[in-house]
Amino acid sequence: MPAEEMGKITERMRLVFAVSSLMFLAALAISPFKDYRREWKQYKRSYLRFAQVRPDTKRLTADYSPDIDQIWLPGMNVVDRCTTCHQGITQSSLADKSVPEPFRAHPPIPHNVREWGCTICHRGQGPATEVAEAHTSTLAWEQPVLPTHFIQASCGTCHQSDLPQTPQLARGRRLLAELNCQGCHKMQGIERPAMLGPDLSSIGTKVSREWIYKWLKEPRTIVDKDGNVTVNGYETEEEPRMPKFRLTETELRAFTAYLGVQKAKPIPPYTISPAVVAAWSKNPELISQGELRFRQMFCTTCHSLAVTRAGETKLIGGDIGPELTKVGSKVNPDWLIAWLRDPEGYLPHTRMPRYGWSDEDLYKVTQYITTKLTDSDLLSDVPKLDPPADAEIQLGRRLFVEKGCASCHVLEGLNPQKDFGPDLSALGGKNASELEFGAAKIPHNLVSYIQAKLEDPVSVNPAARMPQYNWNQADLDAVTTALLSMKGPPPTSAFENLVVPHKESSFRATGSFAELYERYKCYSCHKFNGYGGDLAPDLTYEGSRAERQWLVEFLESPQTLRPTLILRMPQFNMSDKDAATLADYISTVLEHPAVNPLTTDAKQFTPAMATLGKQLYEVKYQCQSCHTIGGSGGYVGPNLNNAGGWLTPAWIEAWLRNPQTLVPDSIEPRRNFTDEEITALTAYLMTLRAGIKPQKTAFHTGARASEPGAAR
Amino acid sequence: MRIRNFGINALLIVALSAACGCRKPAETAKPDALLVAYDSEPDWNDSTKIISLGYQQAQGKRVFYQYCVWCHADATPAGPSNRSNLTPVPALLDDGPTLNAESDEYLENIITLGGSAMGKSAMMPPYGRSLSTEEIRSVIAFTRAIAEPPYQPPGRTRPQYSPK
Secondary structure, three states: OOHHHHHHHHHHHHHHHHHHHHHHHHHHHHHHHHHHOOHHHHHHHHHHHHHHOOOOHHHHOOOOOOOOOOEEEHHHOEEEOHHHOOOOOOOHHHOOOOOOOOOOOOOOOOOOHHHHOOHHHHEOOOOOOOHHHHHOOOOOOOOOEOOHHHOHHHHHHHEOOOOOOOHHHHHHHHHHHHOOHHHOOOOOOOOOOOOOOOOOOOHHHHEOHHHHHHHHHOOOOEEOOOOOEEHHHOOOOOOOOOOEOOOOHHHHHHHHHHHHOOOOOOOOOOOOOHHHHHHHOOOOOHHHHHHHHHHHOOHHHOOEEEEEEOOEEEEEEOOOOOOOOOHHHOEOHHHHHHHHHOHHHHOOOOOOOOOOOOHHHHHHHHHHHHHHOOOOOOOOOOOOOOOOOHHHHHHHHHHHHHOOHHHOOOEOOEOOOOOOOOOOOOHHHOOHHHOOOOOOOOOOOHHHHHHHHHHOHHHHOOOOOOOEOOOOHHHHHHHHHHHHOOOOOOOOHHHHHHOEOOOOOOOOOOHHHHHHHHHHOHHHOOEEOOEEOOOOOOOOOHHHHEOHHHHHHHHHOOOOOOOOOOOOOOOOOOOHHHHHHHHHHHHHHOOOOOOOHHHOOHHHOOHHHHHHHHHHHHHHOOHHHOOEEOOEEOOOOOOOOOHHHHEOHHHHHHHHHOHHHHOOOOOOOOOOOOHHHHHHHHHHHHOOOOOOOOOOOOHHHOOHHHOOOOOO | OHHHHHHHHHHHHHHHHHHHHOOOOOOOOOOOOOOOOOEEEEOOOOOOOEEEEOHHHHHHHHHHHHHHHHHHOOOEOOEOOOHHHOOOOOOOOOEHHHHOOOOHHHHHHHHHHOOHHHOOOOOOOOOOOOOOHHHHHHHHHHHHHHOEOOOOOOOOOOOOOOOO
């Protein structure tokens, strides 16, 4: 090739190189511009401008750097760059609502934000540096920020014990346990109780096939005069434990056939003495006397009845046992008598106590229940059911297992299917792509999925076996929170060390006390050392609080000490011997270590002390704002009419010194009494004995208890 | 030919990078007011109006419903209220005309030290030894949140700045 031509090409090449170099230079110049325009850098700069107009600019910009800020917790897989934009997060002067996001301070919480980062609680993508990627789910990063309404779920991921600060989470966990979700699902920190649903081994002796049909079709039992079906008869906050299954007519017939013949362990029938029947059956007072006894025994402490007042139907009474408005049309009268005499003979783990019934009371009350607590229309919409055919019974047996009934109900000869429903112990950590949304038109995120599934299980999966619950919004949100908190085993060992496990409390009654404790089911309402119900006072230290003689009288004839209480301790018709056994055990075993009965002797109190105490009570401290003595005073604390007969002086002194050492969640404020004041107040309270006289029978309450709920 | 392609490629790169640089940040959807709240409380005079509460106010709500509700509300979890039993009648917690005029400091003092220490009725007991300072402040925050008419903190500066 001639040199001249070579030179020409070289010239051209130079030109090309020159032009393309310029182009690359331009391309490179764009890069710093792009970098300057990054989203997080814009927030950085705008924070500086924002801080300029604040009076405390210097403090606000003290740790400002133009780079990405991050909180790195290597042990917990946390790399949170959120503070790159949320720069004022720990600046107390930026707490006000008028401060624009993302600069507003985090509200004060028990954890230091700088030590814990953000994503442990709020979720979202910690390492992301763009608003959308950090907060919402994108193709690459799926975990969106948790709506603050459900944030208590994050507390529950580590705090598996209940915290007072997270009521929504605690309610959700309680509902999961109460509704027996653990019958079908494996869940974190929620144990299977001894009894889920009732044992159905002898259900055929208790109810008719028609009633079972009605119940399975719609377990919400009361329809008001306008035809509105309400949960158990009223707009309730409690979801009935039995959900609604979507059953076809054939399935209903098969179930009722199968359950109707279950009579494996019938409860032995009891015949009421013919003399009692003869004496009462013709008595026009029979039903009203039965109603009176029903109320006097405070059955409504655990059971509710629907009452219509001014056109509004409401359930009044407790929710420990089933509501009884129409129970007379439900149960077989012979079964009812046998059940009332010995509930455990029918249901081994029932919470219903065994009362010491006289034949007379038993006759009157069962007559009242089967005559008055009825509804002749209850089963009117149930089709005529012929005697069960073998094929129906066989189909019913198969369906019982297939529908998962055996997960909650015991039935002689059937074993529950293991892990009937999906394992939910890691549901709260799932990404949207791991969930099946089906045809549901809902946002594709975990919260929407859980809520849709709970509200209508078939909406996300037409083949769902899960039955239908009927939630109110608060319960739905609470259960969602509890499910969101279950994120499976902790991802790292550092995280594992943070988990505060849920402690199971237990109480072992001993000796002859144990037999009575089981018979009267004290733990259905009272707590003993953390174990038991929360309807009635915690009895863990009752022996230090109450005088033995008072206990005996109270057990034989319970009175309420709190004027506003609707629910009262039922009449157990306890024998003197039983009351003495319980009182002895309570007095000697259930004692508080800080209350020493030997340090306080009631004999040391002088009338002068009591006079001073009365003055302190009435004038200086005005205790009457909360406590009643005589006819006047407040309704907040227990009435003190019989304080001297009820409370031990050692308890009163220890209580006045610091109520919360004795009952940690007592609302009585701890005062700064001097020792002299404590002695004087104790001396005064010990003189109060003239109050209510315990009575052997409770007939005097009859007038006030003439309608349900009136026993306030 | 190859050279021209090269030039076109270079142009394309330049154009693409420029386009990326100018991309607007994605808009995030505006969340539901209640979903960003820790808890909520229905307005005491109008239960259809829901007031959203932050963490501190929600803690105040919890403390209130455990300790204060018995005398400072007309309905209580147990039903009847003790309020009508007392003279002078305690203020309702949402009583704006009475409570909005008092400073946070005064309210903290009266809860901590009790009524008699502040020259008011001794029927209001002191809670300083039973509740923590945080709990007392949270109750005040709750009071402020539910006050009717709404509470205006003193000397609040109007927002002068928006981040973008």
